[in-house]
Amino acid sequence: MRDLSHQQIVGVERRKVPRNISLQNRIIINISGVRFETFKSTLEVYPNTLLGNPKRRKYYYDNVLEEYFFDRHRGCFEAILYYYQSKGRLRRPNSVPLDTFLEEIIFFDLGQDALAQVRKDENLKEVEKAQLPRNxxxxxxxxxxxxxxxxxxxxxxxxxxxxxxxxxxxxxxxxxxxxxxxxxxxxxxxxxxxxxxxxxxxxxxxxxxxxxx
Incomplete structure (x- = not known):
């Protein structure tokens, strides 16, 4: 059910955007061979993240193919893109291991709110900082x-x-x-x-x- 909702939100976003929208606002993201299409304005709602910051994501831009390429987990990225499109809803796909999902969240720098949301959904307790001896x-x-x-x-x-x-x-x-x-x-x-x-x-x-x- 989670994967299906992710696919639906992509279609909803496309229907909301007028056909005459500028092509400069359209963006293609290649995740290990699988291409995702979205809009810069959608990503830049979260400017502190990797994808939402134009300067940071520029490092991954392929001038020849005119797309952003990331050698990352494909199954995770659908959920990460859904996070932008749904204004902050983050759900781990059933087929993705939790540790892999957390690694992708950290890589794309979704922030502490996203991590807290996952910890809550997965019933994870935040690890307390170990108290080291003075010696x-x-x-x-x-x-x-x-x-x-x-x-x-x-x-x-x-x-x-x-x-x-x-x-x-x-x-x-x-x-x-x-x-x-x-x-x-x-x-x-x-x-x-x-x-x-x-x-x-x-x-x-x-x-x-x-x-x-």
Missing amino acids: RCRRYGDMVPVTALGRLTAVICALAGVGTIGMLVSVLVDRYHRIVFRTFVSFQNWFYGLLMAERTAEKRRIEGPVTKA
């Missing part, structure tokens, strides 16, 4: 499931943590080796001194006491 180190961790930047930061922090731990282990192992080596050398010197003292004492015992002349 910056903890913020990065909390950002991980929320933003791509948070994920990247988390990876960098994880690699930095692994590197730091690796350096600490390397330093500890190096110090351990030095301590063991010094202990071994000291023990070796002590043992060598003890051995030499025993040999000297044994030599003196064998030779007997030295007799003075």
